[in-house]
Amino acid sequence: MASREREITEPVDLCQPSGRLDPAAVGWTRRPLHRANLRGWGRAKRWEYWGVVTPRHIIGLVASSLDYAGVHGIYVLDRETGEEITRDAVVPFARGAAFPDRSGEGEAAVRGGGVAIGIRQRPDGTSLRAAARDVRIELEIPLPDGHESLGAVIPWSETRFQYTVKDVGRPVHGRLILPSGEHAVGGDGSFAVLDHGRGKWPYRMTWNWAAAAGPGLALQLGGKWTAGTGMTENGVFVDGRLHKIGEELEWTYDRSGWTRPWAITGERVEVEFRPFHEKASRVELGVVGTETHQCFGHFGGRVRADDGDWIEFDGLTGWAEESRQRW
Numbered sequence: 001m002a003s004r005e006r007e008i009t010e011p012v013d014l015c016q017p018s019g020r021l022d023p024a025a026v027g028w029t030r031r032p033l034h035r036a037n038l039r040g041w042g043r044a045k046r047w048e049y050w051g052v053v054t055p056r057h058i059i060g061l062v063a064s065s066l067d068y069a070g071v072h073g074i075y076v077l078d079r080e081t082g083e084e085i086t087r088d089a090v091v092p093f094a095r096g097a098a099f100p101d102r103s104g105e106g107e108a109a110v111r112g113g114g115v116a117i118g119i120r121q122r123p124d125g126t127s128l129r130a131a132a133r134d135v136r137i138e139l140e141i142p143l144p145d146g147h148e149s150l151g152a153v154i155p156w157s158e159t160r161f162q163y164t165v166k167d168v169g170r171p172v173h174g175r176l177i178l179p180s181g182e183h184a185v186g187g188d189g190s191f192a193v194l195d196h197g198r199g200k201w202p203y204r205m206t207w208n209w210a211a212a213a214g215p216g217l218a219l220q221l222g223g224k225w226t227a228g229t230g231m232t233e234n235g236v237f238v239d240g241r242l243h244k245i246g247e248e249l250e251w252t253y254d255r256s257g258w259t260r261p262w263a264i265t266g267e268r269v270e271v272e273f274r275p276f277h278e279k280a281s282r283v284e285l286g287v288v289g290t291e292t293h294q295c296f297g298h299f300g301g302r303v304r305a306d307d308g309d310w311i312e313f314d315g316l317t318g319w320a321e322e323s324r325q326r327w
Helices: none
Strands: 044-053 057-065 069-078 084-092 106-112 115-122 125-132 135-142 150-155 161-170 173-178 181-185 191-200 204-214 217-223 234-238 241-245 250-252 262-265 269-285 288-304 310-326
Touching: 044 135, 044 310, 057 106, 057 115, 057 181, 069 106, 069 115, 069 135, 069 269, 084 106, 084 115, 084 269, 161 204, 161 217, 161 234, 191 204, 217 269, 217 310
Parallel strands: none
Antiparallel strands: 044 057, 044 191, 057 069, 069 084, 106 115, 115 125, 125 135, 135 173, 150 161, 161 191, 173 181, 204 217, 204 310, 217 234, 234 241, 250 262, 262 269, 269 288, 288 310
Protein backbone atom coordinates (compact mmCIF):
# COMPACT_ATOMS: atom_id res chain seq x y z
CA MET A 1 0.00 0.00 0.00
CA ALA A 2 3.03 2.32 -0.08
CA SER A 3 2.65 5.62 -1.92
CA ARG A 4 4.09 5.87 -5.44
CA GLU A 5 5.22 9.42 -4.69
CA ARG A 6 8.97 9.89 -4.26
CA GLU A 7 10.28 9.88 -0.70
CA ILE A 8 13.13 12.32 -0.08
CA THR A 9 15.67 11.19 2.51
CA GLU A 10 18.49 13.77 2.20
CA PRO A 11 18.54 17.56 2.68
CA VAL A 12 17.55 19.54 -0.42
CA ASP A 13 16.98 23.15 -1.47
CA LEU A 14 13.45 24.09 -2.51
CA CYS A 15 14.62 26.46 -5.26
CA GLN A 16 17.33 26.63 -7.89
CA PRO A 17 19.63 29.69 -7.89
CA SER A 18 17.26 31.29 -10.40
CA GLY A 19 14.43 31.11 -7.86
CA ARG A 20 12.54 28.47 -9.84
CA LEU A 21 11.47 25.20 -8.24
CA ASP A 22 14.24 22.60 -8.09
CA PRO A 23 12.84 19.32 -9.51
CA ALA A 24 14.94 17.43 -6.95
CA ALA A 25 12.81 19.02 -4.20
CA VAL A 26 9.53 17.47 -5.37
CA GLY A 27 8.58 14.61 -3.07
CA TRP A 28 7.67 13.91 0.55
CA THR A 29 9.59 13.48 3.78
CA ARG A 30 9.25 11.97 7.26
CA ARG A 31 11.16 14.85 8.84
CA PRO A 32 11.92 18.38 7.61
CA LEU A 33 14.69 18.23 5.01
CA HIS A 34 13.94 21.19 2.72
CA ARG A 35 15.58 24.60 2.86
CA ALA A 36 13.03 27.13 1.63
CA ASN A 37 15.46 29.42 -0.21
CA LEU A 38 12.74 31.60 -1.75
CA ARG A 39 14.01 34.59 -3.73
CA GLY A 40 12.54 37.95 -4.56
CA TRP A 41 9.31 39.73 -3.74
CA GLY A 42 5.92 38.85 -5.16
CA ARG A 43 3.66 35.83 -4.68
CA ALA A 44 5.89 34.45 -1.91
CA LYS A 45 4.10 33.19 1.19
CA ARG A 46 5.64 32.20 4.50
CA TRP A 47 3.74 31.08 7.58
CA GLU A 48 3.76 29.14 10.80
CA TYR A 49 0.42 27.93 12.16
CA TRP A 50 0.12 26.06 15.44
CA GLY A 51 -3.20 24.56 16.53
CA VAL A 52 -3.55 23.22 20.06
CA VAL A 53 -6.38 21.06 21.42
CA THR A 54 -7.04 20.56 25.13
CA PRO A 55 -10.10 19.10 26.89
CA ARG A 56 -11.19 22.68 27.75
CA HIS A 57 -9.79 24.88 24.95
CA ILE A 58 -8.78 25.03 21.31
CA ILE A 59 -6.00 27.47 20.45
CA GLY A 60 -4.87 28.74 17.06
CA LEU A 61 -1.77 30.86 16.42
CA VAL A 62 -0.80 32.12 12.97
CA ALA A 63 2.22 34.19 11.99
CA SER A 64 2.50 34.90 8.28
CA SER A 65 4.11 37.03 5.60
CA LEU A 66 2.24 37.29 2.30
CA ASP A 67 4.75 39.85 0.94
CA TYR A 68 2.25 42.71 0.74
CA ALA A 69 1.00 42.12 4.30
CA GLY A 70 1.65 40.22 7.48
CA VAL A 71 -1.53 38.50 8.65
CA HIS A 72 -1.21 37.33 12.25
CA GLY A 73 -3.74 36.01 14.72
CA ILE A 74 -4.51 34.47 18.09
CA TYR A 75 -7.68 32.45 18.55
CA VAL A 76 -9.04 30.70 21.65
CA LEU A 77 -12.26 28.68 21.93
CA ASP A 78 -13.65 27.67 25.32
CA ARG A 79 -15.18 24.27 24.56
CA GLU A 80 -17.37 24.36 27.66
CA THR A 81 -18.96 27.77 27.15
CA GLY A 82 -18.53 28.31 23.40
CA GLU A 83 -16.88 31.68 24.07
CA GLU A 84 -14.33 32.78 21.47
CA ILE A 85 -11.44 35.20 21.73
CA THR A 86 -10.09 36.43 18.38
CA ARG A 87 -7.20 38.85 18.04
CA ASP A 88 -6.15 39.53 14.44
CA ALA A 89 -3.62 41.92 12.94
CA VAL A 90 -2.77 42.99 9.40
CA VAL A 91 0.65 44.65 9.08
CA PRO A 92 1.49 46.38 5.76
CA PHE A 93 4.31 44.67 3.86
CA ALA A 94 4.80 42.27 6.81
CA ARG A 95 7.03 44.76 8.57
CA GLY A 96 8.80 43.28 11.57
CA ALA A 97 8.16 39.64 10.55
CA ALA A 98 11.06 37.16 10.57
CA PHE A 99 10.91 33.54 9.43
CA PRO A 100 13.62 30.85 9.24
CA ASP A 101 14.09 28.95 5.99
CA ARG A 102 13.97 25.52 7.67
CA SER A 103 11.19 23.93 9.68
CA GLY A 104 12.31 22.88 13.15
CA GLU A 105 15.27 25.30 13.23
CA GLY A 106 15.70 28.93 14.20
CA GLU A 107 13.12 31.47 15.33
CA ALA A 108 10.02 33.01 13.83
CA ALA A 109 8.72 36.26 15.27
CA VAL A 110 6.00 38.74 14.35
CA ARG A 111 4.72 41.86 16.06
CA GLY A 112 2.18 44.48 15.09
CA GLY A 113 -1.45 45.48 15.36
CA GLY A 114 -1.53 44.51 19.01
CA VAL A 115 -0.40 40.91 18.37
CA ALA A 116 3.01 39.45 19.22
CA ILE A 117 4.01 35.84 18.50
CA GLY A 118 7.41 34.22 19.03
CA ILE A 119 8.33 30.68 17.97
CA ARG A 120 11.67 29.22 19.03
CA GLN A 121 12.58 25.90 17.37
CA ARG A 122 15.16 23.47 18.73
CA PRO A 123 16.10 19.84 17.95
CA ASP A 124 14.18 18.69 21.03
CA GLY A 125 11.05 20.79 20.53
CA THR A 126 9.43 24.20 20.13
CA SER A 127 8.62 27.05 22.50
CA LEU A 128 5.62 29.27 21.71
CA ARG A 129 4.90 32.66 23.22
CA ALA A 130 1.96 34.82 22.15
CA ALA A 131 0.26 37.88 23.57
CA ALA A 132 -2.55 40.24 22.70
CA ARG A 133 -5.24 42.13 24.59
CA ASP A 134 -6.67 39.92 27.36
CA VAL A 135 -4.75 36.80 26.31
CA ARG A 136 -1.29 35.37 26.88
CA ILE A 137 -0.03 31.95 25.81
CA GLU A 138 3.15 30.17 26.92
CA LEU A 139 3.62 26.65 25.56
CA GLU A 140 6.31 23.99 25.26
CA ILE A 141 5.92 21.40 22.49
CA PRO A 142 8.48 18.58 22.86
CA LEU A 143 9.59 16.51 19.88
CA PRO A 144 9.55 12.83 20.97
CA ASP A 145 12.26 10.47 19.72
CA GLY A 146 11.14 8.77 16.50
CA HIS A 147 8.20 11.11 15.95
CA GLU A 148 7.61 11.71 12.24
CA SER A 149 5.97 14.55 10.33
CA LEU A 150 4.70 14.84 6.76
CA GLY A 151 6.59 17.22 4.51
CA ALA A 152 5.61 17.62 0.86
CA VAL A 153 6.36 19.88 -2.10
CA ILE A 154 3.33 20.61 -4.28
CA PRO A 155 4.45 21.63 -7.81
CA TRP A 156 1.95 23.63 -9.86
CA SER A 157 4.77 24.85 -12.14
CA GLU A 158 8.42 25.93 -12.07
CA THR A 159 7.36 29.31 -10.66
CA ARG A 160 4.35 28.31 -8.53
CA PHE A 161 4.93 25.76 -5.78
CA GLN A 162 4.43 25.16 -2.07
CA TYR A 163 6.45 23.37 0.59
CA THR A 164 4.39 22.26 3.56
CA VAL A 165 5.18 20.44 6.79
CA LYS A 166 2.25 19.01 8.72
CA ASP A 167 3.21 17.73 12.16
CA VAL A 168 0.21 16.25 13.97
CA GLY A 169 -0.22 14.95 17.50
CA ARG A 170 2.75 16.53 19.28
CA PRO A 171 2.65 16.61 23.11
CA VAL A 172 2.15 20.05 24.62
CA HIS A 173 2.21 21.68 28.04
CA GLY A 174 2.16 25.21 29.40
CA ARG A 175 -0.37 27.82 30.36
CA LEU A 176 -3.13 29.93 28.84
CA ILE A 177 -4.01 33.21 30.55
CA LEU A 178 -7.46 34.64 29.80
CA PRO A 179 -9.84 37.08 31.49
CA SER A 180 -11.39 33.98 33.11
CA GLY A 181 -8.07 33.16 34.76
CA GLU A 182 -5.02 30.99 34.19
CA HIS A 183 -5.56 27.57 32.63
CA ALA A 184 -3.05 24.74 32.53
CA VAL A 185 -2.35 23.15 29.15
CA GLY A 186 -1.26 19.53 28.90
CA GLY A 187 -2.10 16.00 29.92
CA ASP A 188 -4.54 13.52 28.42
CA GLY A 189 -6.54 14.87 25.52
CA SER A 190 -4.03 17.63 24.71
CA PHE A 191 -1.93 17.83 21.56
CA ALA A 192 -0.43 20.32 19.10
CA VAL A 193 -0.39 20.51 15.29
CA LEU A 194 2.02 22.44 13.07
CA ASP A 195 1.36 23.77 9.57
CA HIS A 196 4.64 25.18 8.22
CA GLY A 197 4.33 26.76 4.77
CA ARG A 198 6.78 28.29 2.29
CA GLY A 199 6.10 28.86 -1.38
CA LYS A 200 4.92 30.93 -4.34
CA TRP A 201 1.22 30.61 -4.99
CA PRO A 202 -1.23 31.18 -7.84
CA TYR A 203 -3.56 34.15 -7.36
CA ARG A 204 -6.64 32.00 -6.63
CA MET A 205 -6.69 28.77 -4.67
CA THR A 206 -9.08 26.67 -2.58
CA TRP A 207 -8.00 24.00 -0.14
CA ASN A 208 -9.37 21.52 2.38
CA TRP A 209 -7.41 20.48 5.44
CA ALA A 210 -8.20 18.09 8.29
CA ALA A 211 -6.06 17.18 11.28
CA ALA A 212 -6.95 15.08 14.31
CA ALA A 213 -5.25 13.02 17.00
CA GLY A 214 -5.94 10.56 19.77
CA PRO A 215 -4.00 7.84 21.63
CA GLY A 216 -1.60 6.18 19.17
CA LEU A 217 -3.22 7.62 16.04
CA ALA A 218 -3.23 10.92 14.14
CA LEU A 219 -4.71 12.02 10.81
CA GLN A 220 -3.39 14.49 8.23
CA LEU A 221 -5.71 14.89 5.23
CA GLY A 222 -5.88 17.52 2.51
CA GLY A 223 -7.58 18.19 -0.76
CA LYS A 224 -8.36 20.39 -3.78
CA TRP A 225 -5.15 22.41 -3.81
CA THR A 226 -2.96 19.42 -4.69
CA ALA A 227 -5.19 18.05 -7.48
CA GLY A 228 -3.35 17.39 -10.73
CA THR A 229 0.14 18.00 -9.32
CA GLY A 230 1.11 14.35 -8.75
CA MET A 231 1.63 15.03 -5.04
CA THR A 232 -0.66 14.96 -2.00
CA GLU A 233 -0.40 15.86 1.69
CA ASN A 234 -2.30 12.83 3.00
CA GLY A 235 -1.11 10.47 5.69
CA VAL A 236 -1.89 8.67 8.91
CA PHE A 237 0.46 8.46 11.89
CA VAL A 238 0.46 5.24 13.91
CA ASP A 239 2.42 5.53 17.16
CA GLY A 240 4.22 8.50 15.61
CA ARG A 241 5.21 6.75 12.37
CA LEU A 242 3.95 8.14 9.06
CA HIS A 243 2.00 5.98 6.62
CA LYS A 244 1.93 8.13 3.45
CA ILE A 245 -1.28 8.07 1.40
CA GLY A 246 -0.60 9.06 -2.19
CA GLU A 247 -4.12 9.55 -3.51
CA GLU A 248 -6.48 12.47 -3.92
CA LEU A 249 -9.40 12.21 -1.53
CA GLU A 250 -13.06 13.11 -2.02
CA TRP A 251 -14.44 15.70 0.38
CA THR A 252 -18.20 15.93 0.88
CA TYR A 253 -19.75 18.66 3.05
CA ASP A 254 -22.59 21.17 3.04
CA ARG A 255 -21.45 24.74 2.43
CA SER A 256 -24.86 25.98 3.60
CA GLY A 257 -24.52 24.10 6.90
CA TRP A 258 -20.91 23.80 7.97
CA THR A 259 -21.64 21.92 11.20
CA ARG A 260 -23.41 19.08 9.43
CA PRO A 261 -21.34 15.87 9.07
CA TRP A 262 -18.48 15.81 6.55
CA ALA A 263 -17.16 12.76 4.69
CA ILE A 264 -13.56 12.27 3.52
CA THR A 265 -13.07 9.16 1.39
CA GLY A 266 -10.61 7.32 -0.83
CA GLU A 267 -9.15 3.87 -1.36
CA ARG A 268 -7.41 4.05 2.03
CA VAL A 269 -9.63 6.54 3.84
CA GLU A 270 -13.23 6.21 5.05
CA VAL A 271 -13.72 9.04 7.54
CA GLU A 272 -16.70 10.90 8.94
CA PHE A 273 -16.23 14.24 10.68
CA ARG A 274 -18.86 15.48 13.14
CA PRO A 275 -18.35 19.21 13.93
CA PHE A 276 -19.36 20.82 17.22
CA HIS A 277 -18.21 24.39 16.42
CA GLU A 278 -17.56 26.56 13.37
CA LYS A 279 -14.97 29.33 13.22
CA ALA A 280 -15.60 31.57 10.22
CA SER A 281 -13.08 34.24 9.22
CA ARG A 282 -12.78 36.64 6.33
CA VAL A 283 -10.13 39.18 5.37
CA GLU A 284 -10.60 41.65 2.48
CA LEU A 285 -7.71 43.83 1.31
CA GLY A 286 -8.95 45.10 -2.03
CA VAL A 287 -8.00 42.71 -4.80
CA VAL A 288 -6.83 40.14 -2.26
CA GLY A 289 -8.85 38.32 0.35
CA THR A 290 -9.45 35.09 2.20
CA GLU A 291 -12.49 33.24 3.51
CA THR A 292 -12.05 30.26 5.82
CA HIS A 293 -14.55 27.99 7.55
CA GLN A 294 -12.72 25.92 10.14
CA CYS A 295 -14.88 23.43 12.03
CA PHE A 296 -13.83 21.68 15.22
CA GLY A 297 -15.23 18.28 16.04
CA HIS A 298 -14.74 14.52 16.24
CA PHE A 299 -13.58 12.00 13.63
CA GLY A 300 -14.59 8.37 13.22
CA GLY A 301 -14.12 5.70 10.58
CA ARG A 302 -11.14 3.76 9.36
CA VAL A 303 -7.86 4.24 7.48
CA ARG A 304 -5.60 1.73 5.79
CA ALA A 305 -1.98 1.39 6.91
CA ASP A 306 0.97 0.63 4.63
CA ASP A 307 0.68 -3.10 5.36
CA GLY A 308 -2.91 -3.13 4.06
CA ASP A 309 -4.60 -3.50 7.44
CA TRP A 310 -7.53 -1.25 8.26
CA ILE A 311 -7.32 0.79 11.46
CA GLU A 312 -10.71 1.64 12.95
CA PHE A 313 -11.22 4.59 15.29
CA ASP A 314 -13.85 6.87 16.77
CA GLY A 315 -13.74 10.07 18.77
CA LEU A 316 -10.48 11.59 17.50
CA THR A 317 -10.62 15.34 18.13
CA GLY A 318 -9.49 17.89 15.58
CA TRP A 319 -10.69 20.11 12.77
CA ALA A 320 -11.61 20.23 9.10
CA GLU A 321 -11.69 23.36 6.99
CA GLU A 322 -12.31 24.93 3.65
CA SER A 323 -10.24 27.99 2.75
CA ARG A 324 -10.64 30.13 -0.37
CA GLN A 325 -7.83 32.52 -1.23
CA ARG A 326 -7.32 35.47 -3.55
CA TRP A 327 -3.72 36.39 -2.86
